[in-house]
Amino acid sequence: MPLTPLNRRDALRLAAAAATCALPGLAFAAYPDRVVKVVVPFAAGGATDIIGRIVAQQLGTSLGQQFIVENKGGAGGNLGAEAVAKGTPDGYTLLMGAMTSHATIATLEKGKVRYDLIKDFSTVAVVGRVPLVFVVHPSLPVKSMKELVAYIRSHPGKVSFGSSGAGAPQRMAAEMLKLQNKLQTENIPYRGSGPAVSDLIAGQLHFMAETIPAVLQHIRAGKLRALAVAGSRRDPSLPDVPTTAEAGMPDLEVSSTFGLLAPASVPKDVIQRLNAEVYKSLQKADVQALLAQQGVQVQSPITPEAAHEQLKAEVAKWAKLIAEASIKADE
Structure with missing residues (x-):
């Protein structure tokens, strides 16, 4: 049967879809082709917000597309995190996460939090720790x-x-x-x-x-x-202050870790591209200087998989402490 104009268009659309499925990397070769939103789950002006804006500006410059920051605070960071976890997994809505805080809340408010930090997110990159x-x-x-x-x-x-x-x-x-x-x-x-x-x-x-x-x-x-x-090395802003290890407490190491997260189902090639661009920007001296003003010790480049393992380790570490110390959310 000859193709009518309507079913000819349908046929072309199906053929394009088939080609895309055959070569999955082509589906996101143009990413990003529109504005990307970076959700900061806390109010403007805090460390997460400032770090998020630095990262968003760098990604926008390197990828040639606007990355805008949206502050969505409330419930200890849960509102913004939930919005991203349940958002469209296309790489156009990301979370600038305070990974340590999210990890503790995952245990303290288990049963109340309406997303799973490990299962509902992919960790794009660990930016650094304070x-x-x-x-x-x-x-x-x-x-x-x-x-x-x-x-x-x-x-x-x-x-x-x-x-x-x-x-x-x-x-x-x-x-x-x-x-x-x-x-x-x-x-x-x-x-x-x-x-x-x-x-x-x-x-x-x-x-x-x-x-x-x-x-x-x-x-x-x-x-x-x-x-x-409470870090693994002395801080340059306090060079005369010892680390907790030097003070005789080697197991008392606590940093606030920050990272870029995305919904779990975002395609791997998008995650990998974002990962590469984040770490490319973190190698720049001017970016490191900006982050140092916030006390951030920059993370060396790691894969998204390794970054997600760090998130898992944060959850496990604080779950253990919360259980052993009988810490309650309302205390």
Whole structure:
């Protein structure tokens, strides 16, 4: 039967589809051919937002397409993460994730979170990590981590620490210190780092674990005393402050990890292209300088598969601590 104009178009469309299926890499050779949205699941101005904007700007420049940042905060990052997890898996909606925070919430709010962090996401790339630093009010008579532990032991139940949220890395670091040294100390939860740091400076709290950028100016001004950086190496902004390993606590390493995620079903070639472009940008000196201002230690290039293994390791690490320390989301 001869082809009519209508079924001729249908035939051509089917032939094109068949060719695409035969050569799957061609389906996304033009990616991205329209605007890409990068969801930041927290308010503007925070570390995740600033890191996300740096990454989005670099991807836009290298791929010749606009990458716009959309802040979708709420529920400790869950609202934005859920929106991406349930979005169209075409590579045009991505998540700038605070991987450590998402990983702790995955356990703390299990049954309430309406997405599976491991199954519903592909990890495009780990951008880097921001180590935490243990700080105390200057009036506290301690100048090292061991002295802090001794002080807490001699004042059981009377020493308090602040944290910026139930599942925040800041809280997890203090809980890890507490568990490893069998200490009795109280967590005072805040809605963000700013109010907690302010109360620590005012003497309403005794100590905190906080990201370096959030407290650096206060350390330099003498309003807070730094005891140790909870990272694998000393931080260049605090060269005289030892790591927790150097302070005699090698297992007390906590960083806030940031990475770019996508819905799990996004085609692999799109994930790989994004991965390559992220790490290409992270090798630039100017980009590293911008991220260093946020305290970010840049991740060396790794595959998407290796990046996803890091996400799995984060979930396992904090699930273990939360279980052993009996940490609750509402405490």
